[in-house]
Amino acid sequence: MTKETGAGVIAVDGPAGAGKSTVARRLAAELGFLYLDTGAMYRALALKALHEGVDLRDEAALASLLSDTTIDLYPAPEGRVRVIVDGADVTDHLRSPEVNASVALVAGFASVRSEMVSRQRDMARQGAVVMDGRDIGTFVLPDAEVKFFLTASLEARSERRCQELTRLGYDVSLERIREEIQHRDLLDSSRPYAPLAMAEDAVLIDTTHMEVNEVVARMLAICRHRLG
Numbered sequence: 266m267t268k269e270t271g272a273g274v275i276a277v278d279g280p281a282g283a284g285k286s287t288v289a290r291r292l293a294a295e296l297g298f299l300y301l302d303t304g305a306m307y308r309a310l311a312l313k314a315l316h317e318g319v320d321l322r323d324e325a326a327l328a329s330l331l332s333d334t335t336i337d338l339y340p341a342p343e344g345r346v347r348v349i350v351d352g353a354d355v356t357d358h359l360r361s362p363e364v365n366a367s368v369a370l371v372a373g374f375a376s377v378r379s380e381m382v383s384r385q386r387d388m389a390r391q392g393a394v395v396m397d398g399r400d401i402g403t404f405v406l407p408d409a410e411v412k413f414f415l416t417a418s419l420e421a422r423s424e425r426r427c428q429e430l431t432r433l434g435y436d437v438s439l440e441r442i443r444e445e446i447q448h449r450d451l452l453d454s455s456r457p458y459a460p461l462a463m464a465e466d467a468v469l470i471d472t473t474h475m476e477v478n479e480v481v482a483r484m485l486a487i488c489r490h491r492l493g
């Protein structure tokens with residue numbers, strides 16, 4: 266895979282609410298790269314499975330559903346991404362509490378992951394991409410030229426997610442969000458196949474006490490230095 270990957274591949278991994286998508290899309294915009302949100306792909310499958318009443322514990326049913334599903338990520342204004350599933354724009358439904366509660370289950374199955382990883386590698390093949398997720402630097406794109414691992418305290422991540430969901434109009438409690446994030450982190454980091462992990466050669470950034478601009482500036486400086 267790696268020798269076929271074009272130049273300018275940046276991996277951003279970390280747990281929920283660490284700030285990956287916020288900074289990854291800003292970084293991509295600054296560098297003129299494409300931003301690819303792999304979490305949105307798992308969310309898209311979870312959403313479709315919920316809609317179609319597929320048993321979320323049935324690996325074969327989920328793998329078969331995925332093989333019949335097209336998931337396209339399209340660049341939108343301000344570096345955002347629109348997610349098109351089977352031709353329909355589902356972007357605004359991907360961050361619902363129902364999807365939040367089921368996505369890590371769906372993403373835990375090896376057959377689902379191997380198909381997603383293959384699609385993600387295809388998307389990155391041309392280079393000039395910033396891809397964010399859980400296993401990008403360790404597994405999807407192990408030869409990425411720059412790898413970041415973002416983290417933040419559980420409290421900071423829960424508060425950020427709570428504010429974000431409140432802004433989106435969902436009625437949420439900080440307590441529930443903290444529990445959900447903790448549960449999802451545990452599922453993501455304990456699954457046997459390509460778990461959430463920091464690559465040995467990743468740059469670790471703890472964003473707990475950092476402003477978004479500060480995080481982006483630090484990442485940009487590292488990318489410019491490494492990519493020349």
Ligand SMILES: Nc1ncnc2c1ncn2[C@@H]1O[C@H](COP(=O)(O)OP(=O)(O)O)[C@@H](O)[C@H]1O
Pocket residue numbers: 279280281282283284285286287288425426428429472475476477480
């Ligand atoms: N460094 C930061 N400081 C404060 N808030 C942040 C920071 N990074 C991200 N946020 C906010 O936290 C929320 C979650 O960030 P997001 O990028 O979705 O995290 P992730 O993709 O890692 O789950 C967003 O509303 C975002 O604006």
Ligand SMILES: Nc1ccn([C@@H]2O[C@H](COP(=O)(O)OP(=O)(O)O)[C@@H](O)[C@H]2O)c(=O)n1
Pocket residue numbers: 280281282283286303304305307308368369370372397398399400401449453
């Ligand atoms: N590369 C990836 C990306 C996401 N995921 C799964 O998808 C879920 C949602 O990812 P996300 O990046 O949209 O989630 P947030 O960090 O934004 O909360 C994660 O909790 C993982 O279970 C994964 O397994 N591998």
